[in-house]
Amino acid sequence: MNKYRVFFFFVIFISINTFSQNTANDTDLRTLVTLLDYISKDYPVAVENGEIINEFEFAEMSEFAKKSIALQQDLLPTINNTRFEKLDEPLRELQQAVADKKNPEAISTIALNIKNKILDLGILKITPNRYPSLKNGATLYQNNCVSCHGGKGYGNGALAGNLNPAPTNFHEAQLSPLQAYNVIKLGIEGTGMASYNRLTEEELWDLSFYVLSLKHNEEISRAPLPSNLHLDSISKWNDEELQHFLNKSFSNITVGQVRNYEPERPEPLNVAMTNLDLSYQEFQKGNNKIAEKYALTSYLEGVELVENILGASAPSLVRGIERDMIAYRKALQNNNKIGAENYYNALKEKITSAKTVLAEKDYSFAFIYGAALSILIREALEALLIILIILRVLRPMKIKRAVIAVHSGWIFAVLTGVVSWFFVDKLINLSGASRELMEGVGAILAVLVLLFAGIWLHSHSEISKWKHFIKNKINRISETGNMIGLLIFSFIVVFREAFEVVLFLSSLKLSNPDVANSAINWALLTSVIIIAIITIVFLKFTKELPVGKFFKLASYMVAALAIVLTGKGIMAFQEAGYIPISPIDFAPRIELLGIYPNLQSILAQLLVLGIIVFFQWRNLNQKADKSSQELVTEE
Incomplete structure (x- = not known):
């Protein structure tokens, strides 16, 4: 076992040990707080006027006081806090007060005082992440x-x-x-x-x-x-x-x-309808800019939150709402009163239909499992392909630090996604524009790196150039800056997919809390197995390919991914309101390929395609020039 594997297993061991220790600390601290609560509350049942009135209850109070001291002593090695250490004295005071059969008021005061000191330490979570339902x-x-x-x-x-x-x-x-x-x-x-x-x-x-x-x-x-x-x-x-x-x-x-308080949790489509109405009201008053903002909110804070779930049942309805939303916003921008009225009425009708579809939807285990599995596989494959190509390119170089950087990036992204699941309410509370902006920036950054990677892969697809690169450029790739760059890129590629998955799964969870957790967990397990199989097949297939052929194949795959992500990135910016939308009625909408029926996203994809074609043409010309020079030299 080499030193990198030893390091990897050491990190895993430390992580598991730390997690187990933190879990034990939480349990013991909660037990200590609970015991103090019980002593303060139940002691009057055991003692009255300095006399024992219930032997069983008094024995229990004495045992709880003794147990509290033992718990505090057990926690001392893992809780490095001076104030916690000083609790030993009041805990022993409590034990003695119980033994002396002090009056209930005195016992309650001591016990609650200790409890409040523990809570004031801030090491025990005492507040839910969201207002409970x-x-x-x-x-x-x-x-x-x-x-x-x-x-x-x-x-x-x-x-x-x-x-x-x-x-x-x-x-x-x-x-x-x-x-x-x-x-x-x-x-x-x-x-x-x-x-x-x-x-x-x-x-x-x-x-x-x-x-x-x-x-x-x-x-x-x-x-x-x-x-x-x-x-x-x-x-x-x-x-x-x-x-x-x-x-x-x-x-x-x-x-x-x-x-009995429970905050309003408005249905997303009700939010969509309310903001659509406000938008049209402002438009009628001549406040076009305000109307556009309400229209954008109607989509981002309403329709978008349920479009994946709705799309599983009525994909044509989702496409119709998105198309009419774009056309409605365009009519507002152009002050087209007839168009705005027509699309406003069409949207009200479609959103009402969408509410009916969701109300009639049976959010069974099978439906939630299928929907969760499809989003997990779809998003994971996109990131997986990029990571596998990078790792396959790095393998012949034998730069272990670079491989570790790539693995660290995607592992950190997955862990960040897992952590964000527990704070999903805060993610949902981000404005829709902020969520789309995050996705858009991540996609465009990935496109820039993929363009560079695709051009580089194609230019090194000849074995002679590859050997020259290995010989002369290897030291530059080993520099620390490049390691950090690999880590950051690996993180961005995976996290943008993880972020989208978390938001979608959270909406599924809210649809039927009774079965959602189990269905999502099984979907997660299934997706891990499927992704593992795909990874093994990919690595086995590409291992047999010569370096030159693999680089050529990888360059085409990376180019295709760059074009797909360009479309998705531009669309995210458009949905956030940062880029205008010019619809093209005859163009298809193919989300899997990042193709959206609007001028801006298609032009951006054509631009990326043009850059790819130009550099491939340049590489072919350089190859032809080199062949001509070699022929002249031989003559």
Whole structure:
């Protein structure tokens, strides 16, 4: 095993070890916080007026206090924080106070003070990434909790009679969403409360917020939250603490309204229709520029978010909406009142039809699996081909640093894509123009590099030139700057595809949360297997090809990819409103080839094709001149 493999496995080992350690830290910290919550809440059931009134509960409180000290000691080696180290003293004070049967108020004060100090360290995640969905929480509750806690959360489910201690009555318990989250995720040892860590982070928070709403199910009237009431506070406060804040802030909103609050999550096509109406209203007032902005928002923040899902069921409808959107924006730019009115009415009709199609769509496991698999394969193949060509070119050079740079780039891009999946709400909250701009810039940068690569590959397709290059230019490729360039290019090529995949899969996930996670995971596994097979076949086939023939074949493949990405890049800029659109009615739309029916994207592709043809013609002329010179020399 060479040193590079040793290094690779070392990095993998360290990554796995770090991940496992962080997971263990999170679990132990949450357990510590949960134990402190239980001591502060349940101690009055064990002791009253300095006397033990429940031997079992008192033994449990003593055990929890002892366990808290042990957890803090176990965490010390991995949490390098002076404030955390100093918690040993108050934890031992808590243990002694329990042993001395101090009054409940004193115990609660000590326990909650320690808990708040832990939360203030900022090393434990206590806030969801997005505002939780009570609708999804209700579904999760019905599927996982009703049998013990009952349909309305009174702790009187069908299995409750067989459980000791009894299931929590959410109408009586003083819980915060964070406490509920910790208990649901970790479970409670020695009770019927099992761990539900198989749920995703979003699902855990959805369920935690929902169980807090059960005691307030009569207060369903909507009200905006006070501007100074933030999600992190709502997550960590119980109802008493929340009521105290509302009293101080002189807010008219009730605790029940906060617990039942769910932000509006407008359907994308409703957003499209609203902005289309606003656009036409502004156009009628003579505000053409404002009308154009609303029209652009109608597409980017509405139609585009569902076009992949809609395209799987009604591709002609999607093409019709896109075509009419372009024509409508063109009519606004030209102040064409008749055209604007006609396309506005046509778009309203088509968007209404699209809403009907989506409403009738059965987002089954099979549909989500098929849609996810198709997007994963389609986007992965485009990036895979470029990466494989680069690696195949580098193989004869035997520059291991260059190969490592390419692998590092695409691996980092994939990891970035995985991380972005967990922050997908923030990605979706990016403006549509920003998303399109990212895709457009990535595509055009890739085109520039591919053009250079294609010309270079074709010029070195003769074995004599290749040997000359190996002999005279190898040192220049080994320079650090070129390694960084390879890494950046590899990253850009893969990340632009990963970014698009994440956005599409997130829309699929929202369509049917109950089955989407499983379907997407299976699609991901299937796509990995398919891509692995394609990679093996490609490498085996190209390994048998002589260098010259491979370079010639690769130059044609790279040229084709450059033309495809040019079309996609220009279209992304057009959709973001940075480049005007001049439709061509008779031109076809072939997304797979990056062909779009508008003058600007087709001209850009023809320009790239012209550059490729010019350099190939120049290479042929140079080859002919060289042959003539060799013939003259021989004579």
